[in-house]
Amino acid sequence: MLRMVFAALSGGLFGAGLLVSGMVDTTKVQGWLDVFGAWDPTLAFVLGGAIIPMAIAWRVAARRRTALLGDTILPMNTAPLDKNIALGSVLFGIGWALAGLCPGPAMASLFFGGWGGLLFFFAMAAGMYVAPQVSQKLNHPTATA
Amino acid sequence: MIQDAWIFGLIGGLMIGSAAALYLLVNGRIMGASGILGGLIDGSARKDMFERVAFIAGLVIVPGVLALLMGGAQTNITSNPVVIIAAGLLVGIGTRLANGCTSGHGVCGISRLSLRGIAATLLYLLAGGLMMVLFRHILGVI
Numbered sequence: 457m458l459r460m461v462f463a464a465l466s467g468g469l470f471g472a473g474l475l476v477s478g479m480v481d482t483t484k485v486q487g488w489l490d491v492f493g494a495w496d497p498t499l500a501f502v503l504g505g506a507i508i509p510m511a512i513a514w515r516v517a518a519r520r521r522t523a524l525l526g527d528t529i530l531p532m533n534t535a536p537l538d539k540n541i542a543l544g545s546v547l548f549g550i551g552w553a554l555a556g557l558c559p560g561p562a563m564a565s566l567f568f569g570g571w572g573g574l575l576f577f578f579a580m581a582a583g584m585y586v587a588p589q590v591s592q593k594l595n596h597p598t599a600t601a
Numbered sequence: 602m603i604q605d606a607w608i609f610g611l612i613g614g615l616m617i618g619s620a621a622a623l624y625l626l627v628n629g630r631i632m633g634a635s636g637i638l639g640g641l642i643d644g645s646a647r648k649d650m651f652e653r654v655a656f657i658a659g660l661v662i663v664p665g666v667l668a669l670l671m672g673g674a675q676t677n678i679t680s681n682p683v684v685i686i687a688a689g690l691l692v693g694i695g696t697r698l699a700n701g702c703t704s705g706h707g708v709c710g711i712s713r714l715s716l717r718g719i720a721a722t723l724l725y726l727l728a729g730g731l732m733m734v735l736f737r738h739i740l741g742v743i
Contacts, residue, residue, distance in 0.1 A: 460655035462627045467659030469620035470632065470704070475664040475674060477613020478606055483677045489729040492738060498610040503707060505614020506621065510712035513622035523629030530631075532715055544698025545706075545721040549728025551691025554684055554736065554743060557676070558703045559696055560634035562689075563657060565676045567665025572678040576689040583693020584639040590694055 459525055471564040477502040480565040482556025489553050540591060621708050628652065633705025634660070635696035643697070679743060699725075 478484045479502055487496030517529050552558050557565075557576055565573050621632040630652075637653045640646035646653055668674035679685060696702040699721050701710065706725075710718015736743045 459628055459649075459652045462623065463630075463652045463656040464659035466620045466624040466628070466632060467656035467661075468663035469616055469623065469659075470634075471660040471662075471664035472667055473613040473616030473618075473620060475613070475667055476616060477610045479610075479613065480664065480674060480676055482679070484606070486733065486737075486743070489726070489733045490737060491730050492734055496606075498606050501607045501610035502614035502617065503703075503711075505611040506618035506708040507614075507712040509615060509618035509622045510625075510708055513618075513625050514713045517625060523625065524627045525629065527629030529625065529629050532713060533717055535717070537717060537720055541699045541717060541721055542724060544695045544700070545724035546695070546728040547691045548695030548699060548702060549725035549730075550732045551688040551693075551695060552703075552725060553729040553732035554691070555678060555688030557678065557688070558634070558692060559638060560660070560702070560704050561676075562692075563634065563638065563660050564664040565674070566661050568668045568674045569676045569678060572680060572682075572685055573676055575682060575685045576678065576692075579686045579689025580693040581638070581642055583690040583695075584635070584642045584697050585693075587639070587694045587697030588643050588645075591698055594698070 462525070470560065473506075474561050474564040477505075480561045480569075485556040485558075485561075486553065539594065543594070617704070618708060618712070621704070621712075624656070625709075631705055631709050632656075633701050633709060635702040636700065636705055639693075639697045681742075684743060695725075 474480050478498055484496055484498050487494060488499035522528055555576055559580065562573065562577050562580055566577060624630050624632040637656055641650065641653050701718065701721060706718040706721040711722060
């Protein structure tokens with residue numbers, strides 16, 4: 457139960473931060489990516505601001521094995537870069553530029569994003585649903601099923 | 602010349618980072634929006650299902666209520682359904698293949714100096730920047 461309470465608090469604070477920072481506004485995100493147009497540097501302030509408390513949190517986490525509610529804090533994934541992370545990030549970047557939404561803001565804006573926001577959310581969810589099959593095809597191209 | 606939007610960006614960013622810090626230090630989890638949602642959608646989430654649902658409930662409801670109190674908020678998303686569907690599919694498939702998005706790889710990965718997080722962030726920023734040139738300045742579709 458406590459896990460759910462703190463998960464909801466964390467999600468709520470995340471969503472409030474996305475709203476306050478303006479990252480639910482697709483024109484701000486597209487403005488950040490539009491380096492050769494009317495460039496909007498706001499996203500750099502958001503990312504910079506977000507990294508500060510999180511860098512402190514990683515330092516605290518390094519000195520303890522478990523989180524406050526008892527779970528083990530997983531060590532960093534040091535696997536070498538592979539085609540999944542490379543291709544996935546490129547596809548994500550293309551989609552991000554097209555609509556100006558990434559998964560966090562897509563959820564945070566569901567209540568006020570209108571039909572366009574809902575359509576994006578369901579398309580994104582569909583993409584997430586088929587992603588394991590895409591990954592399977594990518595890594596085992598000869599396998600059937 | 603510092604603009605108000607940058608200050609709100611910094612304040613909002615500090616809130617986002619604090620949320621990620623809370624999720625890490627209390628729940629022991631990485632706050633990645635695509636992973637939390639994607640695990641529910643593709644069925645890879647198991648006993649932490651309710652924790653994920655609670656996180657998403659907070660993420661959807663709190664800004665929704667705040668926006669209402671503030672008299673509304675705008676996403677200014679395009680009205681072209683083809684662009685929206687293509688973008689959504691690409692974001693959904695891409696973030697799950699890459700195992701992270703702006704929050705997981707960007708906020709949580711960079712702050713940990715994770716090579717994977719930094720590389721993923723550079724790649725999606727580069728791809729996004731190039732696509733803005735193509736779609737906005739060359740093709741004029743967005």
